[in-house]
Amino acid sequence: MKTDTKLTTLGRDPHANFGVVNPPVYHASTILFPTLDALEAAQKTKTKNQMRYGRYGTPTTFALTDAMAELDGGYASFAVGSGAAAILAVLMAFTKAGDHVLCVDTAYAPSRHYCNGVLKRYGVETTYYDPAIGAGIADLIKPNTKLCLLESPGSLTFELQDVPAIAAACKAKGVVTAIDNTWATPFYFRPFDFGVDVTIQAGTKYICGHSDVMLGIVSIREERLYQTVRAGVDDLGASVGPDDVYLALRGLRTLGVRLPRHYETGLKLANWLAQQPEVDRVLHPALPSCPGHEFWKRDFKGASGLFSFVLKETPRAALAAFVDDLEHFGMGASWGGFESLMLPSKVDGIRTATKWGGPGPLLRVHAGLEDPADLIADLDKGFARLRAAAKGAT
């Protein structure tokens, strides 16, 4: 089956459900067992898609996780209540006191927060590495290194990593690799094909695609990691409600038509922005100017709608004049919905393994499904306001 066919087919079994096209939504906490034998059997073994208790999922959840596992090309997937919970579940699953973790310097900020906070408190040390490190990651691996957390492209600044080189170096020393694949989704990048062991996704973003659900997905490539990750997910107890799972399944059906449109519009906006005299640089994986662009070209099948640009030195009042009156770009956290977003973001002072700085503010753009001509006209008016305000400020 090709990917678009998988997106419309996976997780559905209409004829097991009165011919209804979509999987039913099971609301459940208690699961009843008819006999003592059945109860004890369910308590003893922890296998895939087993009905035990609502927190561990129902056939609604399993429809989604089976579909995600197949899209990722892995053995199994788990659904949790947010992308952040998925990250924490993976960090907890693979570490204990005295262990060491490697984390890319450009990781999503809450990933760093978990490493510097809860992991540190429980005696797990983290070393941050330069996203350009490649096979050089081997030099940072210690005898107690258990996990390497990748994210490519990186959050906010979009540096790409040599994922297969890092995965191979880690594998050679017995270190598990996990990657946050929220940006690309398996539609544009399948980390398991490049040697990574675990993928994490904020299903909140493109999988759901409508800015109305919090969801995290963890997928594993091989069965041997099943019990370890299962334990991490179960320990966290962060299960996701069936209505949100249903919305995720519904989002999945149109992922294959939404993402190419986000890609196309994102590139149009990126190229337009690159030509504005107030813009210092555009950070978009599909542009040759993006650090690690060659890895995007080699490993990815496309780009999603999220990228950033950096302004030249800009007074705060001019930045406010630009963003405050944008008609089609909302300002707020998250992304991956049908609507466009524009988020001024601070990167300075977050990174520790690398230095990052721009002459002016960084703005993260999510290119939505609106007509790109309307979006560009909106940005054009924004730059006119920015220019006028900058003149007034000097």
Ligand SMILES: *Cc1c(COP(=O)(O)O)cnc(C)c1O
């Ligand atoms: C949003 C995001 C997350 C967290 O997802 P939530 O569902 O918001 O908790 C994780 N990783 C990346 C790269 C993200 O952008």
